[in-house]
Amino acid sequence: MMRSKLMNLVPRAVATTSRQMSTATKLTTVQVDDKTGIATLTMNRPPVNGLNLELLRDIHQSIEEIEGNKSRGLILTSSNPTIFSAGLDIFEMYKPDKERIRAFWTALQDVWLALYGSSVPTAAAINGHSPAGGCLLATSCEYRVMLPKYTIGLNETKLGIVAPKWFMSTFESVLPRRLAERALNQGRMFTTEEALAVGLVDEVANSKEEAIAKCAQFIGTFAKVNPLARALTKQQLRAEELKQLEDERVQDLEKFIFFVNQPAVQKGLGIYLESLKKKATK
Numbered sequence: 001m002m003r004s005k006l007m008n009l010v011p012r013a014v015a016t017t018s019r020q021m022s023t024a025t026k027l028t029t030v031q032v033d034d035k036t037g038i039a040t041l042t043m044n045r046p047p048v049n050g051l052n053l054e055l056l057r058d059i060h061q062s063i064e065e066i067e068g069n070k071s072r073g074l075i076l077t078s079s080n081p082t083i084f085s086a087g088l089d090i091f092e093m094y095k096p097d098k099e100r101i102r103a104f105w106t107a108l109q110d111v112w113l114a115l116y117g118s119s120v121p122t123a124a125a126i127n128g129h130s131p132a133g134g135c136l137l138a139t140s141c142e143y144r145v146m147l148p149k150y151t152i153g154l155n156e157t158k159l160g161i162v163a164p165k166w167f168m169s170t171f172e173s174v175l176p177r178r179l180a181e182r183a184l185n186q187g188r189m190f191t192t193e194e195a196l197a198v199g200l201v202d203e204v205a206n207s208k209e210e211a212i213a214k215c216a217q218f219i220g221t222f223a224k225v226n227p228l229a230r231a232l233t234k235q236q237l238r239a240e241e242l243k244q245l246e247d248e249r250v251q252d253l254e255k256f257i258f259f260v261n262q263p264a265v266q267k268g269l270g271i272y273l274e275s276l277k278k279k280a281t282k
């Protein structure tokens with residue numbers, strides 16, 4: 001998979017305007033800045049960018065599109081002014097449809113493999129809350145810029161669920177092992193300020209525009225680096241985690257299906273959904 005992506009890494013001429021590359025799907029848009037050649041992938045699924053089957057498929061398609069069109073980099077962000085992504089759409093896991101839940105988890109695996117394994121430089125402009133699956137997306141990128149007063153983290157244990165190994169290894173690729181272990185066990189959500197202090201995010205910006213500009217600046221640091229050498233270096237550094245999921249995706253899917261169908265897990269998800277609804281009516 002990575003080898004064919006590498007074939008796309010040839011220099012290209014740049015123009016001066018920005019163009020909408022993809023509106024084929026409604027849940028993501030891809031805008032390429034023709035001056036920098038950097039693509040911004042925006043998630044757009046109100047109200048909270050909950051990662052359901054359709055959004056995951058659109059994100060995957062957009063990443064493939066960006067890989068294919070020789071963009072110089074990928075910036076992931078959200079159209080919601082206060083939420084990057086609320087993580088997995090819990091309705092996909094609560095009283096699930098047998099076929100759909102398999103497609104859903106497979107789509108999540110596809111997104112992670114494509115984003116974590118992307119041959120282009122990746123950055124997340126985290127313009128809002130980013131729990132669980134939202135944090136997975138952000139930490140799959142190489143660089144993170146976050147707006148103040150939001151939260152980010154893997155809170156799965158607080159929901160009575162367990163983050164799969166590849167969520168954990170992505171988290172651990174950003175945070176020191178001891179800190180990652182403690183945060184995962186606690187289901188800890190970090191404020192922007194805390195996330196910056198521990199290195200979960202790289203910079204703080206005061207607006208989405210500034211966050212995107214900082215992400216573009218990061219991607220710009222590779223301008224004078226040979227793209228093939230950079231991509232091969234990234235590939236080698238990330239190969240172990242990618243191979244592990246590629247080799248075990250069927251078992252990973254079966255584990256997820258088994259786990260999510262446990263009565264205790266279903267009960268916990270139901271209670272959690274109720275608590276989210278109650279919060280909305282307060």
Ligand SMILES: CCCCCCCCCCC/C=C/C(=O)SCCNC(=O)CCNC(=O)[C@H](O)C(C)(C)COP(=O)(O)OP(=O)(O)OC[C@H]1O[C@@H](n2cnc3c(N)ncnc32)[C@H](O)[C@@H]1OP(=O)(O)O
Pocket residue numbers: 047048050082083085086087088089090091129131132133134155156159161162163164255256259260273276277279280
């Ligand atoms: C041995 C190993 C086995 C491994 C097996 C694997 C096991 C499974 C692993 C699964 C990993 C899971 C990953 C996840 O991502 S789970 C999702 C976690 N997400 C959250 O906990 C976030 C919950 N949401 C919030 O905290 C807030 O909503 C948020 C801060 C994001 C926004 O707050 P705000 O006040 O702006 O908005 P509301 O809370 O009022 O929400 C608006 C409406 O959206 C609904 N909502 C919110 N989040 C979700 C969600 N994740 N899924 C579905 N729906 C969600 C919320 O209920 C409101 O709905 P209503 O308007 O109808 O009330």
